[in-house]
Amino acid sequence: MKAIATLTRPERGTALLLSIGLAVLGLVMAAVARQGVMATHGMMAVALGLFLSVALAGAMNEPEPPADRLHRYYDAPTRFGIGLTLIWAVIGMGVGVWVAALLYWPEGTPPWPWTSFGRLRPVHTSGVIFGFGGNALIATSFHVLQRTSRARLADSVSPWFILIGFNLFCLWAASGYLMGSTQSKEYAEAEWYADIWLVVVWVTYFVLYIRTLARRNEPHIYVANWYYMAFILVVAMLHIVNNIALPVNLGTAESFPVWAGVQDAMIQWWYGHNAVAFFLTAGFLGMLYYFLPVRSGRPIWSYRLSIISFWGIVFFYIWVGSHHLHYTALPYWVQTLGMTFSVMLLVPSWASAGNAIATLNGAWHKVRDDATLRFMFVAAVFYGLSTFEGSFLAIRPVNSLSHYTDWTVGHVHSGTLGWVAMIVFGAIYTLVPQLSGRETMAWPRAIEWHFWLAVGGTLIYVVSMWNAGITQGLMWRAYDEGGALSYSFIETVEAMAPYYLLRTIGGGMFLTGAILCALNCRATFRDAPALPDTSERPLSPQPAE
Amino acid sequence: MSAHRDQPPEVDPVTGYDTTGHDWNGIKELNTPFPRIVIWALVITFVYSVIAWVLLPAFPWGRDYTRGLLGLDQRELAVEQFRKMDAVRQDWLPRFADADYAALAGDEALMAQAMPAAARLFQDNCAACHGATGDGGPGFPVLSDGYWLWGGDPETIAETLRYGINATHPDTRIAEMPSFNWMSREERAAMASHVAGMLDGRSDPDSAAGVSFVENCAACHGEAGEGGLDIGAPSLIDEAVIYGQDRASVMRTLFDGRAGVMPAWEGRLSEAEIGLLALYVSGLSRADAEDAQ
Numbered sequence: 001m002k003a004i005a006t007l008t009r010p011e012r013g014t015a016l017l018l019s020i021g022l023a024v025l026g027l028v029m030a031a032v033a034r035q036g037v038m039a040t041h042g043m044m045a046v047a048l049g050l051f052l053s054v055a056l057a058g059a060m061n062e063p064e065p066p067a068d069r070l071h072r073y074y075d076a077p078t079r080f081g082i083g084l085t086l087i088w089a090v091i092g093m094g095v096g097v098w099v100a101a102l103l104y105w106p107e108g109t110p111p112w113p114w115t116s117f118g119r120l121r122p123v124h125t126s127g128v129i130f131g132f133g134g135n136a137l138i139a140t141s142f143h144v145l146q147r148t149s150r151a152r153l154a155d156s157v158s159p160w161f162i163l164i165g166f167n168l169f170c171l172w173a174a175s176g177y178l179m180g181s182t183q184s185k186e187y188a189e190a191e192w193y194a195d196i197w198l199v200v201v202w203v204t205y206f207v208l209y210i211r212t213l214a215r216r217n218e219p220h221i222y223v224a225n226w227y228y229m230a231f232i233l234v235v236a237m238l239h240i241v242n243n244i245a246l247p248v249n250l251g252t253a254e255s256f257p258v259w260a261g262v263q264d265a266m267i268q269w270w271y272g273h274n275a276v277a278f279f280l281t282a283g284f285l286g287m288l289y290y291f292l293p294v295r296s297g298r299p300i301w302s303y304r305l306s307i308i309s310f311w312g313i314v315f316f317y318i319w320v321g322s323h324h325l326h327y328t329a330l331p332y333w334v335q336t337l338g339m340t341f342s343v344m345l346l347v348p349s350w351a352s353a354g355n356a357i358a359t360l361n362g363a364w365h366k367v368r369d370d371a372t373l374r375f376m377f378v379a380a381v382f383y384g385l386s387t388f389e390g391s392f393l394a395i396r397p398v399n400s401l402s403h404y405t406d407w408t409v410g411h412v413h414s415g416t417l418g419w420v421a422m423i424v425f426g427a428i429y430t431l432v433p434q435l436s437g438r439e440t441m442a443w444p445r446a447i448e449w450h451f452w453l454a455v456g457g458t459l460i461y462v463v464s465m466w467n468a469g470i471t472q473g474l475m476w477r478a479y480d481e482g483g484a485l486s487y488s489f490i491e492t493v494e495a496m497a498p499y500y501l502l503r504t505i506g507g508g509m510f511l512t513g514a515i516l517c518a519l520n521c522r523a524t525f526r527d528a529p530a531l532p533d534t535s536e537r538p539l540s541p542q543p544a545e
Numbered sequence: 546m547s548a549h550r551d552q553p554p555e556v557d558p559v560t561g562y563d564t565t566g567h568d569w570n571g572i573k574e575l576n577t578p579f580p581r582i583v584i585w586a587l588v589i590t591f592v593y594s595v596i597a598w599v600l601l602p603a604f605p606w607g608r609d610y611t612r613g614l615l616g617l618d619q620r621e622l623a624v625e626q627f628r629k630m631d632a633v634r635q636d637w638l639p640r641f642a643d644a645d646y647a648a649l650a651g652d653e654a655l656m657a658q659a660m661p662a663a664a665r666l667f668q669d670n671c672a673a674c675h676g677a678t679g680d681g682g683p684g685f686p687v688l689s690d691g692y693w694l695w696g697g698d699p700e701t702i703a704e705t706l707r708y709g710i711n712a713t714h715p716d717t718r719i720a721e722m723p724s725f726n727w728m729s730r731e732e733r734a735a736m737a738s739h740v741a742g743m744l745d746g747r748s749d750p751d752s753a754a755g756v757s758f759v760e761n762c763a764a765c766h767g768e769a770g771e772g773g774l775d776i777g778a779p780s781l782i783d784e785a786v787i788y789g790q791d792r793a794s795v796m797r798t799l800f801d802g803r804a805g806v807m808p809a810w811e812g813r814l815s816e817a818e819i820g821l822l823a824l825y826v827s828g829l830s831r832a833d834a835e836d837a838q
Contacts, residue, residue, distance in 0.1 A: 147570040219551060222569045293572045299557055303565045303574035305583065332619045333602035333610040340594035340603075347586045354580075362559030483633030484662030488669045490677055 004059040006069070006076045007156055014157050016056040022168075023049025029193065037181040037253040038193065041172050048168060071539055073146045077159035079435050079525070081139025082428060084167055085132055086518040089421075091174075092127025093511040099124055100507050104500040114178045122177045122189045128416065129187065129279065131170045136424040137283040138163060138205070141228045143431060144290040145209060148225060149216030150539055158208045165201035169194055181253045185268050187275050188242050191253040195243040202239070206232045217539075223306045227286030230314055234278040242271035262329045270321035277317035280416065281383075284423050285313075285352060288376065288383075291427045292356055295373045296366055301358035305351050312348025316341050323394035326403060335396065342394030346387060353384035371447040375426035378455060382418025386411060401477070406499070407469025410462050417458040417510055425454065425517055432521050436528035446520045450513040457509030460502055468499035638662075641820035646699035650824060663825035666818060670810070671826075679829040684787055684805060691830040692785045694720070696775045703823035709809030710777065717809055720777025724802035725761070732757065737795040743770045743781045744790055 004012060026045025033039040099120050102109055109116060142159060146152060153159055173190040176182070182189040190198075209232060213225060245255035259267045293300055300306055322330060322338030357380050360367055367377050389411050393402050402408060429447055433440055441447060475495060478486035551566040554576065562575040598604065601613040637658055641649060650656065668677055674685040681687035686694065695705055695718060708716045725733060732754075739754035740762075749755055750769075759768060765778035772780025779785040787805070788798055810819060 148572070150570070218567075218569065220567060222567075222572070290572070294570075298559075299564055299573035299575050301560070301575055302577035302580070303567070304577065304579045306574070308579070308583075327619065327623075331602070331610065332617070333604060335619075336597055336601045336603045336613075340597050344587070344590040344594055347583060347590055350586070351580075351583050362557075479630065479633075480661065481633075482637055482658050482662060483630050484638075485665050485669075488665040488667075488672070488677075490668050490672060491665075 003076050003080060003160070004056060005062060006065050006074070008064050009060065011156050012056055012060055015160065016053060016060070018157070018161060019049050019052035019056060021049070023053060025049075033251040033253075037176050037179045037191070038251065040179065041176065041194070041253070044171065044175070045168065048164070052164070070152060072152065073143075073539060074153045074156060074159070075143065075435055077153075077163055078139045078143045078431070080160075081135050081142070081163050082432060082435075082521065083525075084163065085135040085139060085424070085428070086514075086521055088127055088131025088135055088170065089514045090511075090518055092124055092129075092132050093507070093514050095120055095124040095127055097504060097507045097511050100500070100504040104497065104504055113180065119177050119180060122182065123174045125187060126170065126173045126177070126189065129275070130173070131167075133280060133284075133416075133420055133424070134166060134170070135163070136427070137228070137231065137279075137287070138166060140287050140290075140427050140431070141209070141283070144224050144286065145212055145228065146539075148218065148222035148290065149213055150218055151212055151215040152539060154208055154211035154215060158204050162201055162205045162208065165197065165204070169198045169201065172197070176253060183243075183245065183255060183257065185242065185257070185271075187272055188239070188268075192243070192245050192247050192255040193253070195239065195245075199236070199240060202232065202236045206236065222289075223300075223310060224286040224289040226307075226310050227282045227289065230310075231278050231283035231286065234274060234282070234314075234318075238271045238274050238278070242267055265325055265328070266322065266330060266334065269324040270318075273321035273324060274317060276415070277313070277320075280420050281317075282313065284379075284420050285310075287427050288356055288379065288423050291423070291430050292359060292373075292376045292380070295370070295376060295426070295430050296360055296363040298359050298361070298363045301355050301361065305355045309348040309351040309355065313345070313352065316345040316348065320345060320394065323399065326396050326399040339394050339396055342391050346391040349387035349391075350384055353380050353387070356380035356383075371451040372426055372429040374451055375422045375429065375454070378451075379419050379422035379426060382414055382422065382458070386415035386419055389414065401473040402469060405469035405472040405476075406465045406496070407473065410465025410469055413465065414458070414462045417454070417461060421510070421514075422454060422458075425450065425513075428517065428521065432524050436524050438524060438528060441520050442523035442527050443520050446516050450516045450520075453509045453513035453516070457506045457511075457513065460506030460509065462506075464499040464502035464506065468496050468503075471495055471499075638817050638821070640817070641824070642815070642817040643820070644700065644703070646703075646820070646824055646827075649820070650699070656824075659821060660825060660828075663821045666814075666822055667825055670814065671822070679826065681787065683789075686787050688826055689829040690784075692780070692783070693775065694772075694777045694779060694785075697827055697830060699820075699823040699827045701775075702826050703819055705807065706814070706819045706822060707809065707811045710807040711804050712806060712809040714809035714811060718777065718807075720804070722778075722798060722803040725799045726801075728799070733796060733799045737792045737799060740770070740781055740795045741790055741792040744783075746782075 004015075007015060023046050026042045026047075026049055028042070029045065030039045030042030033042060099117060102117050102120075106117075113119070142153060169190070172194040176191060176194070177189060181191055183191055188195075209229060213221065213229075243257075244259070245257045248254040248256070257264060289300065289306065319341035320338050322334045323342050324338075326335050326339070357377070360373075360377060363373070366373050368374075392398055393407070393411060402411075429441060472492055472495070475487045475492040480486050552568055554563040554566045556563055557575055560575060560577070562577050564573045565576045567574055598611070599613065600615045601617060602610055603613060604611045637655060640655065641659065643649065667679070671679075674682065675688050676682055676685075679688035691697070693701075695701055695710075705718060708714045708718060710718045710720060712718075725736070728736070735752075735754040736757060739748045739752065739758060742748035750759075758770070762770070765774065765776065766772055766781055767774065770781035772778055772782075772785060779787070781790065784790075788794055788803060814822070
């Protein structure tokens, strides 16, 4: 446990107390629940708490870290977080390819309930959004926060609490879905005790962020930190409001939301769309605003544009959730507001994408030669494409064609594969050699392979879903001259077969690239030169790269 | 460590703009003027929004909301579009509410227009159990083989559709294969072999099981198991049994009994749609017979 060596003895003591506390909490959960999902989750917490306690107790008397560590950045949590990011990438995307294959080949559904489509699908969505995306955000935010503030993280135990606690939430969520536990809110399926646990973790994250920022040795706060802070703060707000629920009793993984009817739908999509805005956009824009200029060695093209776009995105996004409920029981006026704000939102979105691409002026030769920077360039392009598509689909008459079709699925994946995952891979390929004290990744050629697999996979996925969605939408609304439906529903399902096959192939390519990335990172970390404390860097401005 | 200070701006050689003097671990920013095109884009999208807000329902206002100059209401719009589409169907669909199916079937122009629509109606409402082409499935009858448990003329099919079988409708058809679990296991086994053997004529009507068959089963299935009484009991001498007629399946049927359900469609489909489907379904077996020739 190299990580424990970075803690002082009193910090190890605190960590040990927290680990014992986790084991006790798990034991209480299991005792109150006695059986079912919550008891299983309690025992998972007991196992994790005991494992950490034993590891900490065993390493209690190992040598302490050097006293000058406080003048160095604390990178061990970032390295741990990147490892978790890659593990969740393989799990989340692997299950994604699995469910895509089930849609093409439904006869392949195994006969037991745990692997039915309805249970696997949230494992995919939570696995990639929270497991892959969330860990990437937390890991990179620690790195970016320290560099742009020229300050070490405010303390050494809470980063571990945040990462381990967050991953316990992810594990509870994913294993709960497989056991049939869900509160049936999309992207917020985890049950009440997991939600409360996430609030504790998230508040700790926010406090650590603010404390570190308060210790900064820079006169201003860099725009990346504004984005990371918006991500942390607004996600807390969304998570709490959408998940307010009354447990059936304190021993079951079942609850009733306090929201009902059309209000529940509105709260859910206010949450759902702002999860896209503040989880999948704001945090990753923070990542982009740090790693793109660092990798390209170019100044941000416009300081003013970066700040005004930030406030534009934050202000406009929070209104637009109702565009998920066009032509429903939601009042027309709420739909109009959602639609118009979605259209205005395009301006700050494109301003950010444009600012990123203009930043590359003067570095196009690097984009051509460096697959890592190319990941970031493609991310900025797909960010622009999918935000345009999002504003377009939010217009009511367009939505009447696209809603409930696979076009929505294609749109989401052009954002998540093309934008979110690409910027994560760009950041990882920049960070991992740095954290290993190396010049390059262990297998530089594999980055090139990963890049083309990712771009090819994304394009095949997105184009096939555009075709599928538009075909579906047109078939559903087609009437013959006598006013009867032109197609039965099953005909519109059968028409999807070639697109679903292509989607599975595209997703499979993307997954292959992610596995390649994980192996490459493992090889790089293992092949780190045996320098003392390579991860602990002095608190000084470093040359870019 | 002393607080980092802003540095004097320098000129970026590529763009010619000054930097802001901020330095974030090597990251610098250009002091580029705010781009005009972004301001114009904001103005255009804002004007679009204002127009939408004026024309459409847009803002809450006390207990009410601003109605918009166009006075649109999405419920009225939906009903209006439904009426418009319904009007297109008025010159053919309502005629199928008329029970004179022979006359309807004779109107070739009408049937040419209506049968494709009926096929879609069948696929959307019936195919989940009976298969997209009426080929049935395990536990669900084939509709295209000319064999009927209740009768295959359009009038009878319409009645089955309307009221269902073992359904919740008060006028539902009722058919039950009772359980024969009061028989000894040996008797049931002998009966199962007898019934399974009826398919290829291996069964001996004079055997103990054969006598028992006449006493217990013939009332519904016919003396020789020929069925065809249109009371829901299948023939046992052809392939009409939907639950399987191998020995093991018959054992299970004898022990548990059977009472399959066909839901009642009255109220879910209009009388015209039921008539349309009745004609379509009665035609399925005829189409199959024509194919066979």
